[in-house]
Amino acid sequence: MKTFSSKNRKIILDDDKILIKKILSGEESSFEEIMRKYNKRIFNFVLRMVRNEEVAIELTQDFFIKIFTKLYKYNFEYKFSTWAYRICYNLVIDYIRKNQTYVNSLDDDSTYKKNSYMRESSTKEDGADVLEREEVKSYLWKTVNLLPVKYKELILLRYIQELKYDEISEVTNLPIGTVKNRIFKAKDLLRKEIEKDGMLKK
Amino acid sequence: MECLKNKTIQEYIDKSLNRVESSITRDHLIVCEKCRTKYEQYKKMEKLLNNPIYKEPPAKIEKFVMNRLFSKIPTYSSIFALIALSFILLVSWIYIYFDFNNNSIIQAFKLTSNSAFNWITSIITFISNIFSSVYAIFKVLNKLFMIIFNVNIGTQLFGLIILSIFIGVFFFVSRIVYKKLKGHN
Structure with a gap:
């Protein structure tokens, strides 16, 4: 691992930072590598947030273009992934604010009506059959899509982007306590929702 | 004995409780079936959340x-x-x-x-x-x-x-x- 010092502070150059240095020195293939590394997680995060594939594609493209144009502003003292996810997060939140597309989501008070997917699945589960793990997983992730945005964004940052609580707090600008509480609350909602359909029974 | 809060169970799975809280929770889970069921559900859910379903991004x-x-x-x-x-x-x-x-x-x-x-x-x-x-x-x-x-x-x-x-x-x-x-x- 390479190191270099900036303002008397030693900065560890991880793989991402080495790639960024190469991009800044004009190496196109390094940007391609960065894209390949983050494409899947960014696209899936955006897709689950906006729930529209065409929009997700556009936003993912915008994200990479934005990353490239802002790269000269990147401070090597910080982790690249956190910096990038923050840009992605802001892009998606801006889009959602401008296009209020959330009508169908789970509420804290459970007074919502189940969407078609859920109705379809519950009829299937009326039988006493034990469901396959993959089916439960798919059901759980579809339920994640229905969470209110303030919970969903944190669940996605935690499990799709694989960020730690402190990194999520940095990305979203929320205090770490709020991040933890919201994630607990979100998992609570998810568990209750799935439990209703007996999905988590052994 | 009072049942565990949902948050405590999750923190226990997250390993973010201190040693004392952690051992109290563990002891309670041994004796309380209701909390143990919840714990199992959270644990199963955690495992599923840790293996997300990714959609392949278009080329x-x-x-x-x-x-x-x-x-x-x-x-x-x-x-x-x-x-x-x-x-x-x-x-x-x-x-x-x-x-x-x-x-x-x-x-x-x-x-x-x-x-x-x-x-x-x-x-x-x-x-x-x-x-x-x-x-x-x-x-x-x-x-x-x-x-x-x-x-x-x-x-x-x-x-x-x-x-x-x-x-x-x-x-x-x-x-x-x-x-x-x-x-x-």
């Missing part, structure tokens, strides 16, 4: 971004636009400052050229006519500019400014058209 994302950021064509079109601009400026300069049409060498060539070189004379006359027309247009536009803004910057300078703007617009439009075409392929 067009990378392709689009790379084309947009590193397209070679703007470089070629820049060179082309630069050559075109230089050519127009050079010819304009020759015409305006050396009075191309009345230049003694051109006049001498026109007078002495025989039928074998008539095509050169025709080309010279053609270029002269184009420049005369363009010059006339610039003169009229400059007059209008003078009337509107009450500033006289001279037909020649005015013409050069208009030409530069035209080349710039041409360059940007051709770039946009190229990108649209490339995007469709």
